[in-house]
Amino acid sequence: MPLIDSLRRGVGSALAAEGRVVVFALALAVAAVSGVGFFTERVGGALSARADDMLGGDLLLRDNHPLPEVVASEIETLDLQFVSLLTFPSVALNADDDSALVSVKVVEAGYPLRGELATSTARFGGESLTGDIPEPGEFWVEERLLSELGAELGDTLYVGSLGFPVTRVITYESDRGGSLFQIAPRVMFNRADLAAAELLGEGSRVRYTTQLVGDVNALETLQESLSEQAHPGLRVETVSDARPQVQNSLDRVGRFLGMAAMLTVLVAGAAVAVSLQEQVARASDEAAVRRAFGATHREVLLRVLRLLGWQAALGIVIGLVLGLALQGAISSVLSFLFTTELPAPGAGPVIAGAATAIVTLAGFGLPAVLGIQRVPVMRVLRKEMGAPPPAAWAVIGSAVLALAVLLLWQARDVVLAGLVLGALLGATAVLYALAAGLQWLAGRVAGNLRPGWRFGVAAIARRGAAGRLQLTATGLGLLSMLLLSTVGTDLLRTWQRELPADLPNLFLVNVQTDAADDVQARLEELTGDAVEIYPMTRGRLVALNGTPVTPEDFPEEARRTVGREWNLTSSETLRADNIITAGEWWEPGAQVSEVSLEDELAVRMGVSLGDTLTLRVAGVDVDATITSLREVDWDNFKPNFFAILHPSVREGLATTFMTSVRLNDNQRDGAVADIVRDYPGVTALDVRSLIERISGLIDAGASAVRYTLVLTLLAGAVVLIAGVQASTAVRVRESALQRVLGASRDEVRWSVLGEFATLGAAAGIVAAVVATLAGQLVARLVFDVTLTPSIWPLIVGPVGSGAGLALAGWLAARGAASQPPGVLLRRL
Amino acid sequence: MEHTVLQAQSLSKTVAAPHGDGPDLSLLDDVSLSVSAGEAVAVIGPSGAGKSTLLGLLAGLDQSTDGSVEMFGASLNALDEDGRAALRRGRVGFVFQNFQLLPGLSAQENVKLTLELAGTANSDARAAEALAAVGLAERAQHVPAQLSGGEQQRVALARAFAVKPQLLFADEPTGNLDQATGETIADQLFALRDQSGCALVLVTHDSTLAARCDRRLVMRGGRLDAAD
Structure with missing residues (x-):
């Protein structure tokens, strides 16, 4: 041979x-x-693709208006697979007319193109992944909405003109995104019911989202052509925009x-x-x-x-x-x-x-x-x-x-x-x-x-x-x-x-001022450890150094943040995990109109020490001068804030409290439900699934x-x-x-x-x-x-x-x- | 009478036939000889006669199948490898047909190697002296590849005599050199030997070279034929 x-x-x-x-x-x-x-x-x-899960697709198009015709036809030409979603805030009511602010998501077959939707057919029951979406004539909602409204699975809830039974509890939406603390509980229903809901009137804050998947080159072609065409308001998101951790x-x-x-x-x-x-x-x-x-x-x-x-x-x-x-x-x-x-x-x-x-x-x-x-x-x-x-x-x-x-x-x-x-x-x-x-x-x-x-x-x-x-x-x-x-x-x-062992897996937000001390005490008793509770108020930047501003006045990379409402907290003392990178933290006891800003945001916005921000909180404008910049560790899963106000600035502003703790299943059992029952305004966010993933x-x-x-x-x-x-x-x-x-x-x-x-x-x-x-x-x-x-x-x-x-x-x-x-x- | 520095009794060496076929091969058969201090003995004979094998056994580089060797009064048979090496250290010199210089080392470093082994102080100076004695002071820093064959063998001579040996083994020291160069090397070898007074065991097939020794032994077919 x-x-x-x-x-x-x-x-x-x-x-x-x-x-x-x-x-x-x-x-x-x-x-x-x-x-x-x-x-x-x-x-x-x-x-x-896991990160794509966060988007729900390989590429995401978001707009406050339906997708322009020209873009829709280009997507079809490029043979990309897509689904369209609508999200908007609304109010859900129970049979007794108790109401709760909700975040509605209207979905169509195929959703989500990437990622997972997990639901449970029993409250606090085991979750399972699903490839389904709500059938016409039913709602899927998050557990905390049921808590807030004192409702049970099978009860009828009302959103807009729709009155449907709740058939499943949503336990995980991989494309939920956004800050954990801003979201009202989810109500999800089928697109077929959208017209009957009569929710899309003049001035409704609807976001149209198109999730896309397909050939990498085709997606790139689409991205390039979108960047060349002028579609004001249309935003393209890729994996790099997904959750930073x-x-x-x-x-x-x-x-x-x-x-x-x-x-x-x-x-x-x-x-x-x-x-x-x-x-x-x-x-x-x-x-x-x-x-x-x-x-x-x-x-x-x-x-x-x-x-x-x-x-x-x-x-x-x-x-x-x-x-x-x-x-x-x-x-x-x-x-x-x-x-x-x-x-x-x-x-x-x-x-x-x-x-x-x-x-x-x-x-x-x-x-x-x-x-x-x-x-x-x-x-x-x-x-x-x-x-x-x-x-x-x-x-x-x-x-x-x-x-x-x-x-x-x-x-x-x-x-x-x-x-x-x-x-x-x-x-x-x-x-x-x-x-x-x-x-x-x-x-x-x-x-x-x-x-x-x-x-x-x-x-x-x-x-x-x-x-x-x-x-x-x-x-x-x-x-x-x-x-x-x-x-x-x-x-x-x-x-x-x-992801340390003591990573918080439960966030309690919207804790009212009169409940704060009791909630903190109960959690400390439960965990046997000190629990920090942060005052929180929400405000939007309306002026810089006395001049009114809009997001468009800022560099591209800062517009999204500036356009949103910020979660503001206040504190006499500096948290150990925040590091001052410029300026000085305020002296205790002083009465000053000052704010400490996250350093990277300051760079993105192009503001520096000495600039005065005017923040509109529940209709009230407050001025605060930037006296320090802080490095914030966003990866630590703790409540982090772009802006920390001096306590004297926050006085008189509408404030709630928030906190985060790690509870094991035994500690969680009943205790959290008790808090939520005693203080119905409190919203509990369970992030166990997210952390696991x-x-x-x-x-x-x-x-x-x-x-x-x-x-x-x-x-x-x-x-x-x-x-x-x-x-x-x-x-x-x-x-x-x-x-x-x-x-x-x-x-x-x-x-x-x-x-x-x-x-x-x-x-x-x-x-x-x-x-x-x-x-x-x-x-x-x-x-x-x-x-x-x-x-x-x-x-x-x-x-x-x-x-x-x-x-x-x-x-x-x-x-x-x-x-x-x-x-x-x-x-x- | 001069005392004996080297004595061999009935030395034999056999090796197994290749692949184990047939009877063992005899390389050396019942060889006896003795060398006195300061005496120069030539072992001559045709190629394959067993001269180099004999030299290896006499120097303790290899072990005989039978018989015994005494060097400086000590029985090599009674010593292990390290014992034999210790016996040679600083007292025995070698000159090889193919020089055996280390290619990566300069002439001086090659000479220094034996001095270091012998634990000689000032090995650098002693190596330089030894090279000067063979006329290579100018080439001390050259590596073997930069030296001619004759020069390489002179470095080998310097290396052998640097430690002032009592016994020198030379294996065809002129075998790789032309006649004129060979003669120069032979002259230097015998001059250095005369100076140091060491005994010499010279293996060669060059009868002229052998003639310069005090005594000649002839080998044929692994046996010492007779004194010449």
């Missing part, structure tokens, strides 16, 4: 000696890129995975560079003999290229299998999150993986490989004559070019790719300079050490440029491992902090991060092995001579251990210091999290890498110590 024979020979030659390292390094690079690709495409796609988590997962994949490729590239140099040196004997017998330069080169072809092919195949396994593992961890099957893996990541292998091999290995043509034929006579080493500019230039291509392709952003490349080159330059410094130092101190160790340390000084390359590659590998571990671990920790997302991101970390750690280990293996031949030869000349086995062992342990520890120290500094920068600039400084990398780095390298070096060179010197000499 000639085919099988040649396959076996090809695979065999590809996996001989250093070839194994090349293949494995390529496989890891391919696995990282394809695994992350598979993840982004499948799980990431499904995850962002989710978006932040998704962005961070994406950025981390991209960075991990690129670092894995870089580290694998370093391993390829080191190993190929050795592979070419080994192939030089054969090349010289072939040339002596008449082979041309081209034939010699082709032979090596064929070998590389086999290695690339094997690396790609193994890498893709690993990549598939990786994403399979992630997907299975996440399976609970997805009710539907994930889409099958596409060809994209396969092509990306293969391209990565080829670019990595070419970029990091080509200069060394091309050198095979320059092996002098004289080598058949003088073994020490090898090909001149490739020019430094060629090696560096080609690696930089390959990295630039890969980074640009991964980041799709010239500036970002440039920054990362610059940082990598900087780190490499620092490592190389430190390697040179270490060699100098080793030469100075070696003489003072005990014999075995002395040879090892002296050897570091003797290795020259090859040694510096090895040390730099080792350092880069360690740096990547430490950087990703510290940043990754901290990201995970940050996410866990975003967000924590699912965060778990998904966390597993993706953990799996990718493992890959990078493996790649780092490979580069260490490559470095060790690259110099094994020289070390075996040295060890053999040392033995012949009278060194004991122990001395040879100590020599090898000394050299590698010193190298590893030195590379570990440098990598740990650089990783600690870089980690702080990366965490702040790229991931927007604060990295807790830790001493561990500085301990684990040097100790781990010293021990690891010493072990790897010892395993590679152990033959030299265990065989009789005569046998070794014959092999030299």
